[in-house]
Amino acid sequence: MKLPLIIEMFIRQAVQSGHFALPFHYPEAGVIESLQWFSNLEGSEDGRWQPGWYVIALNGRDDPFFVDLAQAALEYPVYYCSHDAGKWEAIQIAESIPHLIRILVDLSAIQNDDEATLRYLETTVVLENELWEEVYKNIKYSAQFKEPAVIDPSLLINGIVAITDFGHNKLKVVHWLKDYLGLRPQEALSLSKQQTVQVQEGLLLHMQIIIDQLNHLGATAMFIPSNEDETGGGM
16 A cells, blocks of 8 residues: 555654653554554444554554544544553544654653653643543653652662552553563563563662553552562552
8 A cells, every 4th residue: 555655754753752652663664554453453333443544653552543544635633542442432632643743753852851741741732632641640650750869768679570460451561561571472461371470670769660650551560679588568
């Protein structure tokens, strides 16, 4: 299929904004068809994948960002949907592909400045939108755990982040593990069958954000200090 130039431009730029919920995986040149498997997933009667929808990127959970090929005159408004929602409910997140590119480029430029990013989102996007609300809350939440000028000694404990329960959004956690650990899909899925999955070792100061990401996805993640055989509790 010959793609419209504007879609090719979006894929070629492959802007990484630094945020897990936003476009993260872009197809390699010539293989965009590999992203179109969503059309084979069934939704409820009033929430099926529509024939004109075309996936242009995935986020870190493999949720699709897509356009309607019938909307060329509008420069393709961009839609998003969680593939674990049970039905395909298109949520518009940008007026057009160029509009989304501008947002992603701007976010990429300030991704290491949480305060600037929050201000940008407050003035640029509709925070009542499901996706942008999630991005905003994630940044605001993770900003609480940035390294302070004076570090609490209790955070300088070495240990392991472990998943003890994959929760009700098991597939989202599996996708996270696949990307974070660089696993093949089948390898990540096999981990979900284990009683405890060790994710990473390091200081609690640095591991806390990983724990928060996993807990946000619905998993139960815990920090196990290296000098203890058993867990004292969840984080």
